[in-house]
Structure formats: C-alpha cells, structure tokens
Amino acid sequence: MASGGKPLIGFIGQGFIGKSYADDFERRGYQVVRYSLEPAYAMSKDRIAECDIMFVAVNAATVPSGELRDDGHPAVRFDDSNIRSVIALARPGAIVVIKSTIPPGMTASLQAQYPDRIVLHSPEFLQETTAATDAANPERNIIGMPEDAPQHREAAARVLAVLPKAPHELVTSAVNAELIKYGGNAYLNAKIVFSNIFFQFAEKMGGDWEVIRVVIGADPRVGPSHMDLHLKEDPPGVYRRRGAGRSCFIKDWAELSELYAAAFPEDTHAIQVLRGFEYKNAELLREYDRYVNLLEGVYGKGAGIK
Ligand SMILES: NC(=O)c1ccc[n+]([C@@H]2O[C@H](COP(=O)([O-])OP(=O)(O)OC[C@H]3O[C@@H](n4cnc5c(N)ncnc54)[C@H](O)[C@@H]3O)[C@@H](O)[C@H]2O)c1
Incomplete structure (x- = not known):
C-alpha cells in the first residue's frame, strides 16, 4: 500500500494505454510504478511486486500459425506469451487487470495459471489520437471476472473505485468483457x-x-x-x-x-x-x-x- 492509504498501482507497458493511464493516476494523486521494455522504465521491474493493483497494457500479436484453412486462408493464432509472462511479476494476492485486448476465454485461462492472484479483464476503448484525454475520461469502465466469486466481486469493486469515473460502468463475466x-x-x-x-x-x-x-x-x-x-x-x-x-x-x-x-x-x-x-x-x-x-x-x- 502506498502512503496516504491509496493502493500502489503498477503498469506493465508504457505505450498508448499504459502511459496515458499512469499519467492520469499520478495526476489524481496515486503513486504508480511503470515497467516496460523501454530503457526509461525497464529498471522498475522488481518494484511491480510491491503493487496492489497491476494493469497489463502490453502489445500482444496475432501471428500466422503456418497452416492454411480449407478455403486457402492463412490461419492465425493469438500469441499470448507476452501477457502470460508478465503476470508472474505481480505478487501473490495482487489484483491483475488485463487492459490488452484478449480473445474469449483467456482471462479464465490466465486465472487458472495464476490461482494466487486475482485476474480481471478491463477492455480498453481509447483511441491513439486522443489517448491521454480518453484515458482520463473513459466512456465505459467494464470489469470482467473469470468467476463470479466474492473475492472477484470485491476486487472488481476496488478496481472500479480507482479508475477515473465513466458514465457507463459494468461488472460482468470475463467472457462478456472480452467479447464486448x-x-x-x-x-x-x-x-x-x-x-x-x-x-x-x-x-x-x-x-x-x-x-x-x-x-x-x-x-x-x-x-x-x-x-x-x-x-x-x-x-x-x-x-x-x-x-x-x-x-x-x-x-x-x-x-x-x-x-x-x-x-x-x-x-x-x-x-x-x-x-x-x-x-x-x-x-x-x-x-x-x-x-x-x-x-x-x-x-x-x-x-x-x-
Ligand atoms: N492503441 C490503442 O488504441 C488500443 C486501444 C484498445 C486496446 N488496445 C490493446 O492494448 C494493448 C496495448 O496497446 P498499446 O497501444 O498501449 O501498445 P503499445 O505498442 O503502444 O505499447 C506496448 C507497451 O508494452 C511494453 N511491453 C511489451 N512487452 C512487454 C514485456 N514483456 N514486459 C514489459 N513491457 C512490455 C512495450 O515496451 C510498450 O511500452 C494491445 O494489445 C492492443 O490490442 C490498444
């Protein structure tokens, strides 16, 4: 917990989403830890383990799988290795919020891989051209839970409480959040x-x-x-x-x-x-x-x- 009773917020990824949100949290008086591959943030890796809530905003690629479908279409696959690996940086008990776009079922799969963290999905709707303004004034805050359990409900409420307020807020299933x-x-x-x-x-x-x-x-x-x-x-x-x-x-x-x-x-x-x-x-x-x-x-x- 950061000083002042506010949770310490971590960001993995300092691109359009991670940087815009981290800046906004700092403006609103939160202490944040920023970790990403860029040299300016790379040294904060170990401090992520101190965070109470960790947002994941890394890029995840869709890549050719190497196969062709029956109609001759090149098959693709979602390379989730980036997202999977960074969750290990959160300490046990921490809340991990995936902001990166992920296919249906992946939040549940991540939760199963990391049962001692709470994994949630909050899809992001900002646009690159207006990223800072959009992050500070989200139109929708959607929190998806891989299971409807009391600890997930409580974690979702904690995340909604720290996000900048949005006119449309919803706690729902992770699959709904992914599909939205x-x-x-x-x-x-x-x-x-x-x-x-x-x-x-x-x-x-x-x-x-x-x-x-x-x-x-x-x-x-x-x-x-x-x-x-x-x-x-x-x-x-x-x-x-x-x-x-x-x-x-x-x-x-x-x-x-x-x-x-x-x-x-x-x-x-x-x-x-x-x-x-x-x-x-x-x-x-x-x-x-x-x-x-x-x-x-x-x-x-x-x-x-x-
Ligand atoms: N850009 C958009 O408008 C937008 C909108 C909605 C959703 N999204 C989704 O959000 C995700 C992130 O988007 P973005 O535009 O912020 O990405 P970006 O490419 O601008 O930034 C990605 C960041 O992740 C960091 N990163 C990548 N792998 C890492 C690792 N293993 N460890 C630590 N840091 C790592 C990079 O260093 C970089 O700082 C994407 O999956 C995208 O689908 C993007």
Whole structure:
C-alpha cells in the first residue's frame, strides 16, 4: 500500500494505454510504478511486486500459425506469451487487470495459471489520437471476472473505485468483457470497409461521398464515425481510398474470423462474409500502401492475403 492509504498501482507497458493511464493516476494523486521494455522504465521491474493493483497494457500479436484453412486462408493464432509472462511479476494476492485486448476465454485461462492472484479483464476503448484525454475520461469502465466469486466481486469493486469515473460502468463475466471489445472493434472495422465499398459505388453512380456520408451518418442509428475515408487525390483526379488499419483492427478482425471459423466450421456463409471483409480490407490497404507491415505481421509475407 502506498502512503496516504491509496493502493500502489503498477503498469506493465508504457505505450498508448499504459502511459496515458499512469499519467492520469499520478495526476489524481496515486503513486504508480511503470515497467516496460523501454530503457526509461525497464529498471522498475522488481518494484511491480510491491503493487496492489497491476494493469497489463502490453502489445500482444496475432501471428500466422503456418497452416492454411480449407478455403486457402492463412490461419492465425493469438500469441499470448507476452501477457502470460508478465503476470508472474505481480505478487501473490495482487489484483491483475488485463487492459490488452484478449480473445474469449483467456482471462479464465490466465486465472487458472495464476490461482494466487486475482485476474480481471478491463477492455480498453481509447483511441491513439486522443489517448491521454480518453484515458482520463473513459466512456465505459467494464470489469470482467473469470468467476463470479466474492473475492472477484470485491476486487472488481476496488478496481472500479480507482479508475477515473465513466458514465457507463459494468461488472460482468470475463467472457462478456472480452467479447464486448471484439464485437465493437469488428463492427467499426466493418463500417470502414463497407463505407469504402459504398464510396466506390456512389462515385460510379455520379454521387459525392462527402455529401452522402454526412447525411447517412446523421441518422443516429448509424452515427458519423468511421465513414470519413480521408479521400486523397493521388494522382490528381484519382481518389484513393483507405482500409481499416492501425494496430488493432487488422489483428482483431483476423482473430475473430479465425475463432469463428473454428467454432462454426459448417457456417460457410458467415465465414465467407468475415473473410470477404478481411480480403477487401487487405486490398484497400495494399492499394494505398498503408499498414502493409501490419498485414504481413498477422497473415505472413509469402502466404499473406492479397
Ligand atoms: N492503441 C490503442 O488504441 C488500443 C486501444 C484498445 C486496446 N488496445 C490493446 O492494448 C494493448 C496495448 O496497446 P498499446 O497501444 O498501449 O501498445 P503499445 O505498442 O503502444 O505499447 C506496448 C507497451 O508494452 C511494453 N511491453 C511489451 N512487452 C512487454 C514485456 N514483456 N514486459 C514489459 N513491457 C512490455 C512495450 O515496451 C510498450 O511500452 C494491445 O494489445 C492492443 O490490442 C490498444
């Protein structure tokens, strides 16, 4: 326990999430310990064991598994080694809160591996461009518990008590928390890819996407986000479109598509829909020469989706 009766808060990872949250906790008067691979934070590794609550915000990659599915699609797997290994840094009895995006079932699996810590999942919704503001003003605080036991409920309440307040707060099952993050990201990814397809159709029909998207987005059931395709005239007169990129959308959709195909191998139409979005997005990103390195990291170079 830090001085002043407040819990000592640890952060593993000082990227967009870890740094933004650690800064905000410090601003609100908490003592924090920051540990990550960057030299500025690497020496704090041992001090993490002093922390009462430890947030995990490390990057975890989705990588090619080396196999091809029956439809020729390169299979992927979630590499959880980063997340699994850092939990050992928390002391027995500490609360570990996974902020990194993780596939359904992983919180329970981590809890089983570390029965003497309390492992919770709190999916993160901040955006990289507004990370500091979003971390200080979260729209949702979701705490997922691997089991509905009194010690998990108590730990979830302790975590909610130290997080910056959010208008929407929920303690639920870990699987719900994991799926809320995947579902939201996939929905936004689909919105971007669909907007690109519809932009192309509108242009062919003589329409102006910049007018159309604003009015479609004014429908509160649709909303305006993720429809601005940042169209760029390049070369002059030829508009280039952009796919859904950054670190999360590519890997999270690939993971969802993989898990869905494994869960429902006979549901070929749904698998085709998911794959269709995947292939169209890869085509858009390659056309724009954008995030191709991330695509190749997820699907592989030679076997990567075209
Ligand atoms: N960036 C976003 O907008 C965003 C939003 C929601 C969820 N997420 C998820 O959160 C996770 C982290 O995202 P980010 O953008 O903050 O990542 P980031 O790449 O910006 O930072 C990752 C941090 O983790 C540290 N790290 C990696 N392995 C480590 C290890 N073994 N020991 C100690 N430190 C280690 C790195 O040094 C770095 O400081 C990702 O899994 C991502 O899926 C990201």
